[in-house]
Amino acid sequence: MPNIWKSGSITRRAALALGIGATASGMCRGTAFAQDDTFRFGLTPVFLSNDLELLILLQHYLSSSIGGQVELVTRRTYQEITALLVAGQLHSAWICGYPYVQFKTDLDLVAAPSWHGKPLYQSYLIAAAGRDVTEWQDLQGDIHAFSDPDSNSGSLVTRALLAENGMQPDGFFSRSFYTYGHRNVIRAVASGLAQSGSVDGYVWEVMIEIEPGLVEQTKIVRRSEWLGFPPVAAPKSFRGDPRVARLRDALISMREDAGGRKVLKLLRLDGFVATQPTLFDTIAAKVEMLRRFG
Amino acid sequence: MRLLSRIRAIPLSYRVPFLVALLMVVISAVISERVLDRLSSTQESFLDGLAGSYLDGLSASVLPAVLRGDVWEVFDALDRSQSSYAALSPIETVVTGSDGKVLAASDPTRIPTYSDLPQGYLGRYGRDPVTLDDETLTGLARRALVYQGREIGAIHAAFDVSPLYAERREILVTLLVTNSVLAGLFALGGFLLVRQMIGPMRVLENHMRAAVQGSAELIPAREFPSRDGEVTSLFLGYNKLVHAERERADLAMQLAEEEKLASLGRLASGMAHEINNPLGGLFNAIDTLKTHGATPGVRETSISLIERGLKGIRDVVEATLAIYRPERSARPLSKEDFEDVRLLMKPELRRRRQQLAWSVEWGNGGALAVKGNPVRQALLNLLLNASAATTEGGEIGLHANQTNGYLRIEITDNGPGMPTDSIAVLTTPSPGPELRAGRGLGLWMVRCMIDELGGTATVTRTPEGETSVTLILPAKWEDAHDEQSHAA
Numbered sequence: 062m063p064n065i066w067k068s069g070s071i072t073r074r075a076a077l078a079l080g081i082g083a084t085a086s087g088m089c090r091g092t093a094f095a096q097d098d099t100f101r102f103g104l105t106p107v108f109l110s111n112d113l114e115l116l117i118l119l120q121h122y123l124s125s126s127i128g129g130q131v132e133l134v135t136r137r138t139y140q141e142i143t144a145l146l147v148a149g150q151l152h153s154a155w156i157c158g159y160p161y162v163q164f165k166t167d168l169d170l171v172a173a174p175s176w177h178g179k180p181l182y183q184s185y186l187i188a189a190a191g192r193d194v195t196e197w198q199d200l201q202g203d204i205h206a207f208s209d210p211d212s213n214s215g216s217l218v219t220r221a222l223l224a225e226n227g228m229q230p231d232g233f234f235s236r237s238f239y240t241y242g243h244r245n246v247i248r249a250v251a252s253g254l255a256q257s258g259s260v261d262g263y264v265w266e267v268m269i270e271i272e273p274g275l276v277e278q279t280k281i282v283r284r285s286e287w288l289g290f291p292p293v294a295a296p297k298s299f300r301g302d303p304r305v306a307r308l309r310d311a312l313i314s315m316r317e318d319a320g321g322r323k324v325l326k327l328l329r330l331d332g333f334v335a336t337q338p339t340l341f342d343t344i345a346a347k348v349e350m351l352r353r354f355g
Numbered sequence: 356m357r358l359l360s361r362i363r364a365i366p367l368s369y370r371v372p373f374l375v376a377l378l379m380v381v382i383s384a385v386i387s388e389r390v391l392d393r394l395s396s397t398q399e400s401f402l403d404g405l406a407g408s409y410l411d412g413l414s415a416s417v418l419p420a421v422l423r424g425d426v427w428e429v430f431d432a433l434d435r436s437q438s439s440y441a442a443l444s445p446i447e448t449v450v451t452g453s454d455g456k457v458l459a460a461s462d463p464t465r466i467p468t469y470s471d472l473p474q475g476y477l478g479r480y481g482r483d484p485v486t487l488d489d490e491t492l493t494g495l496a497r498r499a500l501v502y503q504g505r506e507i508g509a510i511h512a513a514f515d516v517s518p519l520y521a522e523r524r525e526i527l528v529t530l531l532v533t534n535s536v537l538a539g540l541f542a543l544g545g546f547l548l549v550r551q552m553i554g555p556m557r558v559l560e561n562h563m564r565a566a567v568q569g570s571a572e573l574i575p576a577r578e579f580p581s582r583d584g585e586v587t588s589l590f591l592g593y594n595k596l597v598h599a600e601r602e603r604a605d606l607a608m609q610l611a612e613e614e615k616l617a618s619l620g621r622l623a624s625g626m627a628h629e630i631n632n633p634l635g636g637l638f639n640a641i642d643t644l645k646t647h648g649a650t651p652g653v654r655e656t657s658i659s660l661i662e663r664g665l666k667g668i669r670d671v672v673e674a675t676l677a678i679y680r681p682e683r684s685a686r687p688l689s690k691e692d693f694e695d696v697r698l699l700m701k702p703e704l705r706r707r708r709q710q711l712a713w714s715v716e717w718g719n720g721g722a723l724a725v726k727g728n729p730v731r732q733a734l735l736n737l738l739l740n741a742s743a744a745t746t747e748g749g750e751i752g753l754h755a756n757q758t759n760g761y762l763r764i765e766i767t768d769n770g771p772g773m774p775t776d777s778i779a780v781l782t783t784p785s786p787g788p789e790l791r792a793g794r795g796l797g798l799w800m801v802r803c804m805i806d807e808l809g810g811t812a813t814v815t816r817t818p819e820g821e822t823s824v825t826l827i828l829p830a831k832w833e834d835a836h837d838e839q840s841h842a843a
Contacts, residue, residue: 204468206427236469240427253464254430 099130100304103142103154105291115327122320126311127304138241139211146296153295153308159213161294162345165338169300171293172312172333173340176263180292180336183262184214184285187250190278194257197222197283205234206246206255213344214261215243218285221347224354244268251278263290267329289340293333309335371549376542383534387527394526398519402443402494403484406514409440410498413510417450421458421500421508426468430459437461444515446493449476450500452508476511485514492517555586559593571597607799614797618739625702629671633664640664670698687722687833688762690715692731693755700738704751709742712752712767723762723830729804730828736797737766737824744770744822762830765823773822778814781805781824801826 102123104116116133124131134151136142143160145151147167161168173180188194188203207230208215216239223233230237238255240246246258247268262284269276293312295305312333315321325332362370413436420428429450437445449460451472460466466473480486485494494514499506558578565572574590640657647653673695693715704711734753741751745768752767780798805812810828817823 238426240431245427245431248434249427249430252430252434253462254426254459254468 099132100127100153100308101132101134101151102308103134103136103146103151103156105135105139105142105155105157112327115324118320118324118327122315122318122324123308123311125320126314126318127307129304139209143211146294149296149298151296152299152302153293153305155291155293157209157211157213157291158289158341158344159217159348160211161292162341162348163211165341165345167297168294169297169305170336170338171295171305171309173292173336174290174328175331175334176290176329178331179287180290180334180340181287182214182290183287184218185260185262185265185281186219186257186283187247187260187265187279188257188282189250189253190280192256192280194282200257200282201233202235203256204254205230205237206249206258207237207239208243208246208259208261209239209241212243212259212261213288213291213347214263214285215246215259217344217347217351218288219259221351222283222285224351247276247279251275257282270329286343288343289336292336292341367549367553369546372542372544372546375545376538379534379538379541383530383538387530387534390530391523391527394523398522399483399485399487402514402516402519405440405443406485406494406496406512409436409443409445410496410510410512412436412439413448413512414498414500417510418500418502418507421450421452422502424452424458426459430463430468433459433461444518446513446515448513449511450508451511453506458508472511487516492520555580555583555590559589562593562597566597566600571600573597611800618736618797621703621739625699625706626671626675628706629702630668633667637661637664671702675699686727688725688727688730688830689722690717690720692727693717693734693753696731696734696738696753699735700742703739703742707742707745707747709745709748710750711738712750712754714754716756718757719832722833723757724833725762725808725828725830729807733801733804733826734764734766736801740797741766741768741770741822741824744768744773746770757830760829760831762826762828764826764828767821767823769819769821772816772820773814773824781812781814 100123120131120133134142134145134154136145139157139160142151142154143156143164146154146156147164153171161170176182186197186200188200194200205219207219210216220230223230234257240249240258243261243264246255246260247265249255250258258279265276265279265281293308295302295308299305311321313335315325316332365373413432416432416436417429419425420432433448433450436448445461447461447465449466449472450458452458455472457466457468457470457472459468479488479495480497485496487494492515494516496512496514498510498512500508500510555578558574562572562574573594579590580586637660640660643653644657648657697711697713700711738751738753745751749769751769753764754767755762755764757763777798781802802812805826805828808828808830810826812827813825815823815825
């Protein structure tokens with residue numbers, strides 16, 4: 062899931078965030094779930110630390126569109142959200158293509174975001190802006206920052222690239238660590254904590270508009286092929302739940318609603334589209350290749 | 356000592372403000388030192404507390420991440436703490452793991468992750484919670500990360516303490532400026548105050564200086580301060596003193612006059628005696644002439660006797676005239692003046708049956724460029740004193756000579772010795788108790804003559820009781836054409 066919203070925007074809206082503290086705590090509970098009739102929607106961890114305004118707008122939009130109480134659920138890692146989703150403790154979640162492929166048999170696709178007219182995005186390998194590197198091979202021996210072990214763009218793509226070339230991350234990079242957020246990968250590379258990083262291309266492109274001072278300290282060394290954008294998925298066990306269908310409708314028609322457009326504007330997305338599981342075949346192929354490579 | 360003397364030589368109106376200013380400087384230096392010391396303690400305490408709080412917060416924040424070796428979490432905590440603890444101005448913070456290697460630093464480009472801690476980091480801490488480095492204006496602190504009794508890592512932090520030093524400098528400058536202004540104001544105030552206070556003292560001082568020069572004047576009423584009772588009392592006391600001095604001077608003059616009259620009386624008595632003595636012989640001669648005037652031998656003898664008697668009377672009268680005629684007082688001193696004195700002393704010497712040892716060496720026999728009258732009067736006084744001090748039938752002496760521009764006159768007697776107070780009248784700056792008691796005026800007149808001519812007097816006493824008074828008077832020969840006749 063994209064990690065795009067800077068802490069600066071939080072500051073800008075700090076007063077609002079304080080005012081809606083009670084609402085936010087209600088909509089993003091981490092340990093206990095709401096009443097049974099509450100629709101629980103999972104989000105990748107970056108949301109909590111990035112833009113409360115987005116959370117409020119999204120929750121309002123989903124509540125009004127789906128009907129009834131909507132709870133936004135967040136966790137630190139992709140894995141936690143995926144586990145909750147697969148276990149049926151979430152009605153739906155915005156997850157990454159990599160976990161979707163892994164649990165394809167247990168999940169239904171609800172919708173996928175559309176960016177620049179397509180539900181596709183890329184993974185970038187980035188390095189410090191002033192560094193004299195042009196090829197990904199130049200990054201050998203770096204301390205490398207991954208986003209999340211279950212992130213497609215922040216981990217899988219780079220691992221698969223190395224595997225295609227017969228290498229393991231531990232062998233290619235001197236060291237690597239996870240930042241559990243795409244924005245954090247950019248911060249790690251910009252600050253020099255890591256010499257290179259694997260980051261979501263969509264996040265990098267959007268963040269260069271929002272936080273140019275930070276992002277311009279990095280440069281793109283390699284762009285991956287176009288891959289399926291992180292989708293919204295629901296457990297197959299909720300296939301009969303009408304609220305999931307209403308969620309799909311709400312997402313697909315988001316651009317037609319004023320509240321929805323505010324959400325999309327903050328996300329820098331065109332909207333959501335219905336899509337087929339084949340959109341993620343490329344990712345699935347990478348998973349399969351990686352599995353075979355060991 | 357010279358410095359002290361110089362300071363003492365500075366007038367009081369400048370010395371007191373200077374001392375006030377100096378005192379202010381010393382006080383301000385002590386106060387400044389205490390303030391800065393206290394400020395320094397407070398700042399260090401404040402810094403310790405702030406650094407402790409920073410390290411506490413950071414420890415709690417990074418401890419789980421350090422346990423996991425989570426580089427990002429550690430860095431993220433450091434990064435967030437930079438803005439959270441802006442008041443502390445952290446410059447650099449480094450977190451190391453249990454192996455001592457860097458997990459994350461606030462500036463990874465300077466101290467990369469997984470590298471060894473730079474040399475000198477471990478040895479840069481003192482015993483205080485925060486060690487201050489005066490050269491780099493940096494505060495340094497280390498906090499061990501302890502989990503279940505084991506040290507699993509450490510935080511090394513450096514803070515910018517230049518604002519603390521700047522604050523100290525600012526306060527020091529403020530203190531210096533304030534204290535300088537205060538010292539200046541106090542000095543100026545002290546100067547004006549002291550000047551006003553010692554104003555009446557200056558009036559008194561001026562009058563006393565004038566009194567020393569011989570013209571003691573009363574302090575006029577307009578110069579009396581309107582309110583200061585002490586100074587008024589002082590002025591009144593001074594005026595009383597002036598009154599008393601004037602009365603004393605008047606009395607002294609009166610006494611001097613009386614002394615003069617007494618001397619004159621004695622001289623007149625001696626002179627009458629001197630005249631009377633030949634008168635008997637003269638009358639006898641006249642009787643003889645009346646009776647036996649026809650006899651040529653008797654007549655000639657009688658006329659010769661009368662002539663000698665009259666010459667003696669003429670000498671006495673001339674000597675007296677020479678001394679007491681004012682028109683002669685300005686005449687330069689000559690050997691004849693000494694002879695006059697000798698003549699004047701004769702009656703007294705004869706009356707007391709005393710001998711006069713006499714020697715006057717007068718060089719070319721001309722006159723000296725000093726007034727003759729005061730010297731004659733002084734010598735007469737000294738010889739009369741010597742005569743009075745010497746027993747009947749004793750001997751007094753006068754020896755004078757003129758050499759190298761100085762006239763040396765020695766008067767001796769073999770009396771019991773001149774009293775110390777009398778000697779003081781002649782030789783010390785103050786007339787002494789003798790004169791204040793109204794005695795010794797004759798000697799005081801001698802002293803006045805000596806002072807007027809710029810001479811000196813010394814008195815010696817032998818164990819046998821003889822007294823010798825020696826006068827040394829500066830005296831040069833008068834030009835020949837200025838010499839005048841002794842004749843009246």
